[in-house]
Amino acid sequence: MNLTEGEVRYVADLANLRLSDEEVxxxxxxxSQVLTHIEQLNExxxxxxxxxxxxxxxxxETGSLRExxxxxxxxxxxxxxxxxxxxxxxxxxxxxxxxx
Amino acid sequence: xxxxxxxxxxxxxxSIRAGLLSRQFSARELAEAALAFAExxxxxxxxxxxxxxxxxxxxAAKVDxxxxxxxxxxxxxxxxxxxxxxxxxxxxxxxxxxxILEHYIPPYDATAVFRLEAxxxxxxxxxxxxxxxxxxxxxxxxxxxxxxxxxLDRVPGxxxxxxxxxxxxxxxxxxxxxxxxxxxxxxxxxxxxxxxxPTYGRVSRYGLTxxxxxxxxxxPFARNVEDAATVLQAMAGRDEQDATxxxxxxxxxxxxxxxxxxxxxxxxxREYFESLGAETGDVIxxxxxxxxxxxxxxxxxxxxxxxxxxxxxYIIATAEAxxxxxxxxxxxxxxxxxxxxxxxxxxxxxxSGFGAEVKRRIMLGTYVLSAGYYDxxxxxxxxxxTLIAQDFTNAFTEVDAILxxxxxFPAFKIGEKLDDPLAMYLSxxxxxxxxxxxxxxxxxxxxxxxxxxxxxxxxxxxxFDEATMFRVAYAYEQSTLR
Numbered sequence: 001m002n003l004t005e006g007e008v009r010y011v012a013d014l015a016n017l018r019l020s021d022e023e024v025x026x027x028x029x030x031x032s033q034v035l036t037h038i039e040q041l042n043e044x045x046x047x048x049x050x051x052x053x054x055x056x057x058x059x060x061e062t063g064s065l066r067e068x069x070x071x072x073x074x075x076x077x078x079x080x081x082x083x084x085x086x087x088x089x090x091x092x093x094x095x096x097x098x099x100x
Numbered sequence: 101x102x103x104x105x106x107x108x109x110x111x112x113x114x115s116i117r118a119g120l121l122s123r124q125f126s127a128r129e130l131a132e133a134a135l136a137f138a139e140x141x142x143x144x145x146x147x148x149x150x151x152x153x154x155x156x157x158x159x160a161a162k163v164d165x166x167x168x169x170x171x172x173x174x175x176x177x178x179x180x181x182x183x184x185x186x187x188x189x190x191x192x193x194x195x196x197x198x199x200i201l202e203h204y205i206p207p208y209d210a211t212a213v214f215r216l217e218a219x220x221x222x223x224x225x226x227x228x229x230x231x232x233x234x235x236x237x238x239x240x241x242x243x244x245x246x247x248x249x250x251x252l253d254r255v256p257g258x259x260x261x262x263x264x265x266x267x268x269x270x271x272x273x274x275x276x277x278x279x280x281x282x283x284x285x286x287x288x289x290x291x292x293x294x295x296x297x298p299t300y301g302r303v304s305r306y307g308l309t310x311x312x313x314x315x316x317x318x319x320p321f322a323r324n325v326e327d328a329a330t331v332l333q334a335m336a337g338r339d340e341q342d343a344t345x346x347x348x349x350x351x352x353x354x355x356x357x358x359x360x361x362x363x364x365x366x367x368x369x370r371e372y373f374e375s376l377g378a379e380t381g382d383v384i385x386x387x388x389x390x391x392x393x394x395x396x397x398x399x400x401x402x403x404x405x406x407x408x409x410x411x412x413x414y415i416i417a418t419a420e421a422x423x424x425x426x427x428x429x430x431x432x433x434x435x436x437x438x439x440x441x442x443x444x445x446x447x448x449x450x451x452s453g454f455g456a457e458v459k460r461r462i463m464l465g466t467y468v469l470s471a472g473y474y475d476x477x478x479x480x481x482x483x484x485x486t487l488i489a490q491d492f493t494n495a496f497t498e499v500d501a502i503l504x505x506x507x508x509f510p511a512f513k514i515g516e517k518l519d520d521p522l523a524m525y526l527s528x529x530x531x532x533x534x535x536x537x538x539x540x541x542x543x544x545x546x547x548x549x550x551x552x553x554x555x556x557x558x559x560x561x562x563x564f565d566e567a568t569m570f571r572v573a574y575a576y577e578q579s580t581l582r
Contacts, residue, residue: 015466018451030460030521038411041480051482054314055300055538057346064343078207084436091431094442
């Protein structure tokens with residue numbers, strides 16, 4: 001399985017990752033190697049095998065429900081304390097909508 | 101006081117309790133000695149990323165005042181604790197070994213940390229690890245590699261390398277790590293300490309920075325089996341903050357592990373021994389023999405899908421990671437690198453904040469989840485995961501516990517596998533299955549290679565049967581002390 005540099009750039013876009021040209025080249029090599037290894041799964045016939053998304057155990061049907069009890073949540077100031085930029089009680093980000 | 105500092109590397113949970121209750125030393129003296137020792141020794145191993153003197157001294161003062169008034173004495177009273185830096189601590193920097201969280205100060209404590217501190221543990225600092233727990237050598241930390249205290253030019257294993265190294269070096273008595281594909285057991289084996297990956301759901305993941313949510317576990321490191329069991333006992337059990345944490349009864353590990361092992365049926369999975377070299381194999385077989393002399397019966401078993409675990413794991417773990425790590429976007433809690441637009445800012449922040457291995461896994465995970473590939477990779481891997489889990493279910497109808505090596509080789513040299521991701525991944529080949537199946541498993545030291553490097557014996561038991569796992573480990577450990 002070969003992942004081209006073009007495909008690497010496409011996936012990096014999906015993942016919101018800036019990669020240098022050198023990184024793209026190395027990524028193409030490394031991911032191709034791993035994907036080739038992964039192809040061995042095709043040796044296995046998995047028709048009718050249920051996919052396992054989570055380790056599940058016996059529990060009541062409502063096992064993960066709890067009483068709805070009011071509690072004091074994280075304060076606005078605490079929630080914003082680690083923000084790169086904040087103001088007026090909000091996270092600040094670069095302008096999303098351009099004026100025409 | 102002087103006595104305490106020279107004893108640090110040999111202290112145990114029990115000996116600390118005895119020392120405190122007989123007033124040989126105070127919790128404050130112990131905390132000060134532990135902090136000073138850890139800060140001094142850190143120059144050689146780089147195990148700690150952040151020290152927590154204020155928090156440690158406050159916890160110690162509380163312990164001392166309780167002891168003075170014959171008040172509450174918890175199961176971990178006064179015990180110097182280190183915590184892997186992927187587990188959040190309120191008001192104490194938590195970096196995940198990543199540049200992108202270099203300045204992150206969490207607003208809450210992980211449940212596991214909260215529960216250990218409630219039992220009197222004294223948190224002295226945060227421990228180095230591979231970035232976001234992705235790695236098998238601790239070389240992927242943005243803050244430099246950790247060195248193995250048993251051999252400083254070698255890796256301590258990963259990703260919980262700092263947690264294993266601190267216990268081996270004696271700079272912490274017990275530590276917490278996390279295990280997604282072997283990140284507790286493999287470093288425990290490489291550093292010659294006990295490391296436990298409990299059943300999935302046994303310990304709350306609340307406050308554990310998510311890597312692969314269906315595979316992530318918190319577990320303890322200690323210098324002996326009893327201490328590890330005491331730490332697990334203190335943090336195990338349902339937590340409403342983690343919907344996947346289990347209600348299953350916990351039992352009393354300390355009592356259960358002291359039951360004799362005679363009559364227990366142990367299985368050796370042939371797939372784990374087929375290509376195992378003599379360096380590790382001789383030591384593992386000797387440990388198996390030792391358990392036989394204690395009255396266990398040993399038989400060969402098969403876990404037929406073992407060879408597919410690596411492929412299965414690298415699809416599921418990276419898929420989940422690509423989704424979990426989307427939150428580091430330069431907005432809420434990560435370092436920002438500006439750009440002309442919002443999406444440029446995301447790309448720049450993530451591109452410069454993440455290291456090479458984390459990027460590689462985000463890329464692989466994004467690829468296997470992308471349109472047109474989902475069924476071929478992700479769904480296929482989930483189906484293979486079912487087969488791997490069934491292997492264990494079937495095996496446990498025949499045997500009470502499974503014995504295996506932890507790693508195909510002992511600690512390797514720093515830099516040796518850094519340029520070959522696949523070779524690095526292969527060092528986890530014996531540990532991935534436990535996480536995929538969600539069964540409890542641990543590494544207990546069982547000898548050394550001809551070069552004098554530690555080797556760990558891996559023990560698996562069925563879901564929620566940590567008691568039998570500890571029983572086998574404890575019997576083996578005690579028999580080697582005689």
